[in-house]
Amino acid sequence: MPYQDFRQFLDVLRQQGELIDIDRPVALTDVGKALKQAYQKGRPAVSFNYNSTEFPLVCGLYSDRNKALLAFQSDEKSIMQKVLDGLDNPIKPVMVNGAAPCHEVVIQEEDIDLYSLPIPTYSPKDGGPYITPGIVVSKDPETGVPDIGHYRFLILSKNTVSFSAQPFHRFGKNLAKCQKMGVKPRAALIIGVDPILAYTCQVQVHDQTNDWEVAGGLRGAPIELTKCKTCDIEVPATSEFVIEFEVDMDKTVMEGPLGEYTGYYTPASLKPVAKITAITHRKKPIFQGLLTGKPITENHILKQIPFEASFLKTLKRQFPTIDQISVRASAGVSFYVVISMNQRFAGEARQVILSAMSSNIRPKWVIIVDPDIDVHSSSDVEWAMAFRTQPQKDVIIVDQIPAGPSDPSIDDPTKPRPFRTASSIGIDATRPYGKPFSEVADVPGWEDFEMPELDGR
Template identity: 60%
Template sequence: MPYKDLRAFLSTLRQSSELVDITRPIALRYDVAKALAKSSAVEGPALMFKQNGTEFPLVAGLYGNRRRALIAFESTEKTIHERVTKGIENPIGPVDFAGPAPCQEVVLTGDDVDLTKLPVPTYSPLDGGPYITAGIVVSEDPDTGVPDIGNYRFQLHDSRVLGVFSAPNHRFGKNMAKAIERKVSLHGAIVIGIDPMTAFSCQVQCADSANDWFVAGGLRGAPVELTNALTSTLKVPAHAEFIIEFVVDANDQRQEGPLGEYTGYYTPASPKPTAKVTAITHRRDAIFQGLLTGKPITENHVLKQIPFEASILRQLQAQFPTISDISITSSGGVQVYVVIAMAPRYAGEARQAILAAMASNLHPKWVVVVEPDIDVRKSSEVEWAMSFRVKPREDVFVVDHTAAAPLDPYTDGGYSSSVGIDATRPFGVAFPEVSDVPDWRTFDLPEINRGK
């Protein structure tokens, strides 16, 4: 059975020693981020900050490493891509929650709305202010009414106003652009504290016409239970910890940013639309959620990686069935550096696969194709293939004027170039055998197990 809500997942993490309570006072300004960065650096646990200056505990780092991501998916490295692909290919529609929704046990409207009472951290020294980084935005296409859920950032301006940013090629950004052009109101809801499969579904790469609640249901293997928002016609997850309802105000533009982003660099500040909060609802003993962003590897990279890999792998395998694995590296922001494992069926097929990856909405700068004997997640093996299976003059090529990844700090006026590297052995040509010790992986050597 899927995790019903955030609390069920937290219970599993506690039982696995993957969640630790911090019971001493920790400041929301910088110190939360310092603690998360330190735990992440040693592959440590998620952290629950019990004393953060507000009445709500703050949990963060839930998906701070791939180990916890696999726990969330109830999967292993061997089965994870198949698990996600199966979910994508078997969507399940949402259902209406019967009865009063847990996410609306406490309702705050009008003068009772106060964002400053929430434990919203300031993560980096040059950030424009406190940021909600773990919020999942629910919005609808103004033309079609199709709902989108996605992970977007919000800067806290004051007690009732947030700064809004979404890259223009993302669905929330497109929804805002359409609403502004048509001069209609765009309502949204920030969902905070939700079951892990719904959180991961936000990262699945799918068409703009897709109803994301069906994608989330497919990953969960069960319908998402929804309830009506209070101040709009949107539907929101009934078991969320917090719902922040808002309407976008394109006429009230305020300075938003900087923020340390997934590239590892600050995005510069600029005037952007605001979100005027119309209601805050939450569970009686609600848990707020944070998420560290910045120089890889941080939690947002882990959150993106598995859904990105599985959905792009699915797209590529439809054209190249001998592709067996893909790594969209965290060091490249889970965006610009891609390694693909495939067994080419004919000369030049690896190059075709590289071009297909470049044409995907990842917009990678680097695409490397290796053979299945190479572990795409081990840089030493990929570098070995690049060192001894590549003739740079023949196997390396550059495609100019390609689309740039969102927020890339180093582009040529909005576009870039991409490098393809065919690190497969030459097709149909004799090549030396690999020198490797056979069966060492299964060799029993208890002397080095250190008592385990």
């Protein structure tokens, strides 16, 4: 059975020893330090139960791949097929009749106070307190198609925020459409949901995809929705918090800096201002935090499995003998891709490299290996690169292609985003097609050899 809500997932993490409770005061300005410590010591999720507000703050829910597997209720052997099956079988959401848990407490007008929430300033160089794990629910103003996505929100006052929405992301496109149509954009920020929704945000789909249906497919059951109080937006009925807002597209402020997924600070820049129109939450709600910055942090793990699955699904349409894909969390996920395949003809690996380079993921490094190489093993991949390649004939470099978002090494970071270009490198680390190659030196039958002395190690 899928998780019914955020709290049930927390219960599972506690049972698995993946969530620890801190029952002593921790300042919100020290949360980042505590999470960095946790990353060095097993990467558990952490609940800061005394943080100078009345709400517990839970962080690190997506801090490693094991928690991702728990979120999908899967294991490493079956995860990719489970995600692919979910993507192929979307399930429509359902509306909840009667009062929804997320509306147990409704706060509006003068009672709205963002400072009452446990929103950390993760680093002294951040532009201020940031909501980093929140999921924005918005709609295309022309078609009404809903979108969910992760966007950062800087707290400006008790009832105003600024946020960063790239123009090529769906929320950014929805905002641009609203401005063109003369419609005031309204949306909702949801915090504390079934973790599948957080992973759904990362799936690469076309703009007219109903993300609630994608989430239902991945979850294996429909998402239960309820209508917001001050805007025409539907949100998950069991959300811990819902922050409803309207955007003033004519007003901008300097937003940032914040350590981004590349591991570098993005400089402050002008961004829109949004006014909070309502905050609703469950009784005794739980807030959520998420540390961004130098890999590997939570946002890298969030992207990894959805990117791998959707990228595999796309490439296999043209190249059916592709076996596995790994996008490296340590390289910001989309910048480093390893693909294993059985070549059907000479040069096919190069075709895959060029197709990967031209995808929306925009990888900087694309490495193709044979199926005997574990794409998730750095040592396997490095072995293939060392002994199955000759750089003068197996390396492709393509210049003047669209840059990946927020890459600090691009040609001129001061250019507007649509004008930024970069280069990409592809490495064919497969054995030459149709030609003899040296035999692998290994010990056959070792998997079945009994060594009880090693049990428990």
